[in-house]
Amino acid sequence: MSTTQRFDVSATFGVKAPRGLEIEGYADETHPNVPPLQPYVFRRGLNAVLAFLRDAGGDALLLTGPTGAGKTSLIRQVAARLYWPVQEVTCHGRLEFADLLGGFQLLQGETRFVHGPLALAAREGHLLVLNEIDLMDPAELAGLNDIVEGAPLAIAQNGGEVIRPHRKFRVVATGNSAGSGDHTGLYQGVLRQNLAFLDRFRVLQVGYPDPESELSLLAQQVPDLPAEIARKLVVVANEVRRLFLGEQGADGLPAETGELTVTLSTRTLVRWARLTVTFKGAPNALAYALDHALTARAAAEERTAIHRIAADVLGPLWSTHA
Ligand SMILES: Nc1ncnc2c1ncn2[C@@H]1O[C@H](COP(=O)(O)OP(=O)(O)OP(=O)(O)O)[C@@H](O)[C@H]1O
Numbered sequence: 001m002s003t004t005q006r007f008d009v010s011a012t013f014g015v016k017a018p019r020g021l022e023i024e025g026y027a028d029e030t031h032p033n034v035p036p037l038q039p040y041v042f043r044r045g046l047n048a049v050l051a052f053l054r055d056a057g058g059d060a061l062l063l064t065g066p067t068g069a070g071k072t073s074l075i076r077q078v079a080a081r082l083y084w085p086v087q088e089v090t091c092h093g094r095l096e097f098a099d100l101l102g103g104f105q106l107l108q109g110e111t112r113f114v115h116g117p118l119a120l121a122a123r124e125g126h127l128l129v130l131n132e133i134d135l136m137d138p139a140e141l142a143g144l145n146d147i148v149e150g151a152p153l154a155i156a157q158n159g160g161e162v163i164r165p166h167r168k169f170r171v172v173a174t175g176n177s178a179g180s181g182d183h184t185g186l187y188q189g190v191l192r193q194n195l196a197f198l199d200r201f202r203v204l205q206v207g208y209p210d211p212e213s214e215l216s217l218l219a220q221q222v223p224d225l226p227a228e229i230a231r232k233l234v235v236v237a238n239e240v241r242r243l244f245l246g247e248q249g250a251d252g253l254p255a256e257t258g259e260l261t262v263t264l265s266t267r268t269l270v271r272w273a274r275l276t277v278t279f280k281g282a283p284n285a286l287a288y289a290l291d292h293a294l295t296a297r298a299a300a301e302e303r304t305a306i307h308r309i310a311a312d313v314l315g316p317l318w319s320t321h322a
């Protein structure tokens with residue numbers, strides 16, 4: 001039996017929280033499935049995640065929102081701080097429910113049943129994190145319905161093994177759509193999900209962080225970048241996002257595509273900032289880094305438009321070295 005411990009929310013996550021507010025996690029910080037600790041700026045949605053971890057009440061949790069906004073890293077970094085082991089899977093169109101359960105493998109000359117991520121998570125009380133869940137075939141996901149609600153998992157292939165879900169077993173999914181398919185054509189391979197399956201999820205929208213949060217995460221992750229430049233990179237990112245998103249639909253995804261088909265996500269912003277530091281001293285370090293980070297994969301006219309925004313915002317910094 002693995003032992004648990006209580007964590008003070010405010011001290012553990014660096015957020016304002018009522019005094020004495022705690023959350024139960026695990027005691028063994030050396031468990032190999034605890035994700036590595038990385039800096040992360042926690043935002044309001046943290047509460048919803050913690051409430052879910054405290055008591056899932058038969059639900060799963062879906063984190064949805066645009067690419068590179070911090071969905072996967074949110075759940076990983078919460079788990080890292082609570083020493084909560086994670087079984088992480090990246091979904092794709094050919095992933096089957098049976099792959100999550102496990103299968104027979106040849107081990108040292110013997111064929112043995114090896115438990116998959118779902119079976120392990122349910123048995124051991126780990127988080128099952130299903131990334132890009134909307135790329136998976138809905139028919140395969142339906143197999144998760146009962147176990148999410150707490151019903152035992154039966155593994156017929158393994159001699160009818162039955163796993164009763166551990167009280168700390170949780171299912172968390174991430175995806176760019178909220179399950180109703182992609183209306184924009186920007187997210188290739190997104191499938192419309194099954195209504196009965198979605199009905200089992202609490203949904204948390206993870207949008208791009210506000211400028212203040214992005215500034216503090218840049219300061220954490222790229223401390224060598226001067227604050228004045230960091231502030232301007234965040235302004236550029238927000239301007240590019242505004243043109244990308246166009247009008248936003250109810251699910252947080254663009255209802256119609258905006259003027260740009262590439263966006264400057266938080267992931268790309270961090271990359272741009274890092275590369276700017278890497279190339280510092282070179283002529284046009286900011287432009288070169290932006291190309292490397294994003295615009296080299298954009299169409300020529302979009303690249304021009306994004307560079308024009310950056311030039312306007314950064315002023316003289318744009319053409320000199322950072
Ligand atoms: N709140 C945050 N604090 C610190 N870093 C962040 C934060 N949000 C995003 N990041 C940075 O952005 C990167 C991308 O985040 P993440 O992989 O979680 O995005 P995602 O929403 O899962 O994207 P995708 O939909 O493409 O899978 C992280 O590796 C991290 O560097």
Ligand SMILES: [Mg+2]
Pocket residue numbers: 071072073131132174
């Ligand atoms: Mg992700």
